[in-house]
Amino acid sequence: MESIISIKNLSKTYASGLHALKDVNLEIRRGEILALLGPNGAGKTTLISIICGIVNPGSGSVLVDGHDIITDYRAARSLIGLVPQELGIATFESVLATMAFSRGLFGKPHDADFIESVLHDLSLWDKRDEKIMTLSGGMKRRVLIAKALAHEPDILFLDEPTAGVDVELRHDMWEMVRRLRERGVTIILTTHYIEEAEEMADRIGIINRGELSLVEEKTALMNKLGKKQLTLTLQQPLEAIPAELASRPLELSEQGDVLVYTFDCHEEHTGIPDLLRDLNEHGIDFKDLNSSQSSLEDIFVSLVREQP
Amino acid sequence: MNLHAIRAIYLFEMARTWRTLMESIASPILTTALYFVVFGAAIGSRMGEIDGIEYAAFIIPGLLMLSLLGESISNAAFGIYFPKFSGTIYEVLSAPVSYIEVVIGYVGAAATKSLILGVLILLTARLFVDYQIEHPVWMVSFLILTAVTFSLFGFIIGLWADDFQKLQIIPMMVITPLTFLGGAFYSISMLPPFWQTVTLFNPVVYLISGFRWSFYGVSDVNVGISLVMILVFMALCLATVWWIFKTGYRLKN
Incomplete structure (x- = not known):
């Protein structure tokens, strides 16, 4: 199957000396849901951050739909939406304003109808004029997802999407991920909830101590090692x-x-x-x-x- | 050019300006008004003219610069520091924008805010002092150049700072003394010769001198030199920003 993200010999050492990624090679297939599993500090977030342009790579290369993330970053990043792990979200503006910001940042002209549909999908439409600081934790998480989808990305990264969210939101999220997949969006999620990977993923990669120890079809993996x-x-x-x-x-x-x-x-x-x-x-x-x-x-x- | 992104950042920052209108505009205007009352009306009436200009009028360009520098730096520094602090910077870093676009958005908004402030201070000054502007085009040019340059400088401080104290320390410890000693309240020709020479190492001297020239046609140093100094400082700031984004210093690691 055709790769949409191609990672070759990717390594990263932080200034602190932490060897976060060691020679990672990974082909992510178009339209799949890939779950990256690993304990805390395994390198999951570093890997995602490098692909998305938030952290500089050490060595190696990453191609996103054929575009190098360094030399052709505009084309590469335009395709990607990122839902970060932390709830670091500017708090004073309204939901609609932050959506407009996200969409504009990714070079898309304003589209009120599209933003409305994303907010409806995430049950945020009623909150559209509220300041983000007044929303509950779960609602803020929905806003982060809505922001990531504001520019209609082909690839969606979800970094620990359901850490600390209630059951209802978790199921809504899984539902949303499935809908996106039906539309052809490639989804990469990191999690340390194995249940989540088992529930949603087509393939599973396991990262530990900066190394990608295996990537397999979920069912094959479970059969093989089960x-x-x-x-x-x-x-x-x-x-x-x-x-x-x-x-x-x-x-x-x-x-x-x-x-x-x-x-x-x-x-x-x-x-x-x-x-x-x-x-x-x-x-x-x-x-x-x-x-x-x-x-x-x-x-x-x-x-x-x-x-x- | 990702024009949508520049617009998004600019509008986002300006929205912050309107939200915080009272703190960001009212307080500098009040401070400046107090300077006019104290130095202009109260003490100024006992001072002689400097270079043939009434003292209250003489201090206007310097006071304006004092606010402009401080506000440009703190606006721009906070504008980029806050997303770094809260973590929302991830979105800008992951967006298909070049560093030039990011800088135009953030620095443009900070400079706009400073310019609005500058105009308001000029109008406030009018209530206390009758002044004239001999070279309005140059006055506006100096205003814009200074606002942009020092917003850039503030942007660098915001990128560099990793806690709130560092955010405050440069404006407090460096810019305020340089402005006070840069001839905001006196002409440097009033200093002993030795200190006149020392003062020439203070970049703010050139700003205030050039700006005052655009008001009254008199200056401590040649206007051309003032202009060159601002442009040199701007070029230094641009080079620093370029380096920061190229290496990802304090941003991407």
Whole structure:
């Protein structure tokens, strides 16, 4: 698939000596939703800030729809809308005034109808004449999104869009992101809510300590790394796992009444029939069993932990 | 040229001016009026003429410069410092605008505000003193050049400052003394010869002298030199701004 953003060998070291990005290579596809996951301080915001022109790159190159972000910054930036993480928003002007400012800044002539439609989409139309300082935190967040959309960007960056917002706004945002995607807008979001990436993204990139450790289709990633667990609730608590079964990937709960068997769902032989037979032979009865697949969260935690 | 962006920044900044009209315009006018009352009416009547000009009239160009420099610097400095402080600068940095467009928008608005202020001070002065303007075209030119140059200088201070104190320190500690010692209230020919020479290193001397010439046709230093000095200072400011945006100093790191 065609790339809309092409990042090559991008590195960044801040004046403080912090090595924020280490040789990042990433192709972002036109029209996709890409979620960048990573713990705090992993380099997510630095990456976004460089693409958007807020931070100078160290070395490497970034092309946005074929336009270099340094030499051809006007063309590159015109395509991008950015919703920043912090609520740093000038507070004294009205919602309509700030929308007009954003649109003008990106070189677009004033268009009252378009601005009205964006404000309607984000349930901000009723607040259009209010000063931003009087709005609630959630409403301010909506204003930041509206500002980013004011110039009709083809690419939208959402930096931690739902950090600290209520459930209703979070669902509205997801809804909005889907609508934008239908219109062909490419969306890149950073988050450390894994639920969010799982819910919305087509692909997931994981950043840790400035390195992009992997980028994969969400479903492929979950299949590839997903582990299944079989949980058996026992009739009688065990003191220990019988020696004959110790070679199997089994774990006993502290009270000794739950056995957890972990297996790879892609193996042809899951080992479940063998396990059940062995349990039977040792006279271990169970009253309940259930199997579950690990979530993206488990995958993420295990990936981030793996690294030194 | 991204004209829409220049317009957006300019209008945004001017909206701030109208919002803060009382603080930004009323207080300098009041201060200037107080100077006129004290130095013009009260003390001025006991002073002799300087270079054949009545003292109250003599101090008008200097007083105007005092307000113009201070206001240009603080307007422009605050205009760019506040978005940096609040974080909204991200939008300007991520927009398809060149640094020249950003500067025209912010500095243009700050200079406009200073010019409005300058005109209001001139009108206020009229209530206290009868003055004449011999070279109105030059007077307006000096006014515009000074407003633009010192707005640029303020813009640099706003970019450089990383706390509110730094924002205040240059206008307080540098500009006010330079203006007071730059011949706002006296002619430098009244100083002992040694201090006359020292004074020539004060750039504000050239501003006030040139500006006073446009009013009364008399000056401490040659008008051409005054003009050149303003232009040199403006060029220095432009070069500094260019360097700041090129390297991203205190903006992009």
